[in-house]
Amino acid sequence: MIRFDQVSVTYDGAPAPVLRDVDLRIEEGELCLVVGRTGAGKSTLLGTVNGLVPHFTGGTLAGRVTVGGRDTAHFPPRELADVVGVVGQDPLAGFVTDTVEEELAYAMEQLAVPANVMRKRVEETLDLLGLADLRHRALHELSGGQQQRVAIGSVLTAHPRILVLDEPTSALDPTAAEEVLAAITRLVHDLGVTVVLAEHRLERVVQYADRVLHLAGDGTVSDGLPAAMFRTTTVAPPVVELGRLVDWRPLPLSVRDARRAAGPLRERLDKIAVPPARSSVPAGSGERPALTARGVVVRYGDVVAVREVDLDLQSGQVTALMGRNGSGKSSLLWALQGSGPRQGGTVDVAEAPDDRDTASGRRTGSGKRGRDPKQLSAAAARRLVGLVPQTPTDLLYLESVAAELAQADRESAGASVLSARELLDRLAPGIADDTHPRDLSEGQKLSLVLAIQLTAAPRIVLLDEPTRGLDYQAKKALKGIVDALAAEGRSVVISTHDVEFVAAAADRVVVLAEGEIVADGPTTEVIVASPSFAPQAAKILAPLEYLTVGQVDAALAGLAVTS
Structure with missing residues (x-):
């Protein structure tokens, strides 16, 4: 579906290529997670899939990127819209109409899709993404999760076989992020859509990935199965960091798998007090508030x-x-x-x-x-x-x-x-x-x-x-x-x-x-009690009140000293 053949991208004035000699094959129906440090070239890699790089970003592209058999060097983004749908970080910034239904129809209008086909596709997309009740709502009135689903729907109505997503959950609360990721995985599993997704909050998405593309920061790209790739990636979510720390094999990628492996670890940690998550500066209880x-x-x-x-x-x-x-x-x-x-x-x-x-x-x-x-x-x-x-x-x-x-x-x-x-x-x-x-x-x-x-x-x-x-x-x-x-x-x-x-x-x-305060208290007390706001370490090690992998590391180091 997507082929990279010896692809390099160099921007004017840059001392080295952002991407260098990249060879990749992304098959139909795969969810590929793109990971790497900030500035490693993730957005550039995503941009090559629909021709934004180099047609709009400038720079020089060497090698060949083909999408659905089309060479992106000869097809600008507008001529790939029926094959590749792109959703950026800020969905509201990309909207061009006023209501949900109008936004879903807009891309098809630009592609001259017949009116009867447009109506059918809009209805299908509303049902697929759970937007039917919102069809007449103004876009600016929607929540962040609803806006993100509308943004995905607006490119899906063109029936692309590939969906490119750049930080799709970065502006969303945990519940809204789960809604969006559920919609994305449904597209992959039910419709066979190929998804290429870059995300910094890996704890939200890593368990859904079929394959990981890792950008090391030197222009090279490596790929493989998630459990194998995350052994050595430069970035990793807390569940992976914990697995690396205690050398769990296979490396767990979800809270469920980590909890299954964490029984012996919880027994060891239960013997000692939980180290503080951070060295707090005590606020003077008798002082006037700032x-x-x-x-x-x-x-x-x-x-x-x-x-x-x-x-x-x-x-x-x-x-x-x-x-x-x-x-x-x-x-x-x-x-x-x-x-x-x-x-x-x-x-x-x-x-x-x-x-x-x-x-x-x-x-x-x-x-x-x-x-x-x-x-x-x-x-x-x-x-x-x-x-x-x-x-x-x-x-x-x-x-x-x-x-x-x-x-x-x-x-x-x-x-x-x-x-x-x-x-x-x-x-x-x-x-x-x-x-x-x-x-x-x-x-x-x-x-x-x-x-x-x-x-x-x-x-x-x-x-x-x-x-x-x-x-x-x-x-x-x-x-x-x-x-x-x-x-x-x-x-x-x-x-x-x-x-x-x-x-x-x-x-x-x-x-x-x-608009009202519904909880107010120490961090451990508030977030451990919440299924939505609890961090991964807390979910894995509950009922122990650990919040971070750093606390676990400190506790294990203390055990090693005393034993």
Whole structure:
């Protein structure tokens, strides 16, 4: 179905090919999982399947890629639409109509499919993906999982034999991700569709893969059965990391298989106390909260996104804000920061006279107490509460990294003893001044925006879905940044669907549903009790309260020392 014959891709100015001498055969009805570090070339590999590379991305393609017998060098993407359907990371950005039914029909209209055939295919797709009840709904009113299914359906109506998916669950809560993956596996098993899928959150998808394509980062691509490939891949989900740690053979790829193998391990671990998931900075129980919110209400027309929320944030504490898509997480963060709408309630940020920058001993505050960011100028609000949005590029508008950093220094007017460049070098060293911000990797963009926000030395740091587009190593680096912010006495709030990151990084979890707080407590207490939010280590080792593979490693090391 898909053939790569000695394929190499080199972009202009690049020192080496992104892909080098790739030979692959992907058969009909396979679900191929593409894995590798950020920047290894996964998106380039996906782009070659439908001709986006090099027709739209530029660069030079050597060798030959054939899809359904067509050479992509001679067929641009529009002439492959009946063979290959492509769904990107952000489905809403790709929609061109207003309602579900119109979106499903649009691709067929472009292909001049007869009207009677179009109607039949729309009905079939609505039933196949469970969208029949949503046919007349506006696309912007749908949840993230529903939007992703509509995006898949919009390419399926053209009856492609190949589906290419780039990070299909990156913006979805665990339940919505399961819905989308169930739809994808049904296409593979019931219709024989070939699926090529790249995903950073491997814990969600690895058990569904028939084959794994591993990009090592040097341009080479290796492929094989998942259990064999994950023995040596540069990235791996927690279930695989645990299997590697205790040398389970065969290597389990699902929680079910891991639990079957984990009986002896649970017996060993039951003899000792569970090590802490992270070295928390204790919040002073008698101190005034760094931020106090009471009765916060956010409405969009008739829709109530945040419903009279009360929330206290403590200095030195990392709080995870969780909940399904549309539960009000982003609306609450913007309301706390002051830039977003807030129709009711109060936000009170304490700024004590003795607040000092940890590195310099200089005061970061003005000595005032009880300030509401919404009542201040944008620059003054940033000194109290800094927010990094879901798409960091929303805050990047200049032509170079140096220009962005200089602008941050001017706006912050010495609030921090460290310059924006010094902060960036701590977070992501090695980024050249003349680099265009939009040419950075996702992790580098996040680090740049975080450095810009931290020049204002805010006591409260809000991160909205910061792990989107990050691989496991990049998430470890982000955890180090979050730990450092907490150690400086800042309160950090992370809105995320990434349960594995929460397990490793958060002291406290707050769960929202329909704009209300439905759970609030220590991380272990909240997420272990939830089937949706529990990380893989917790599911495998329950009833033991382990959250991360790192805790297991520490416990086994302790056992080895005492035995």
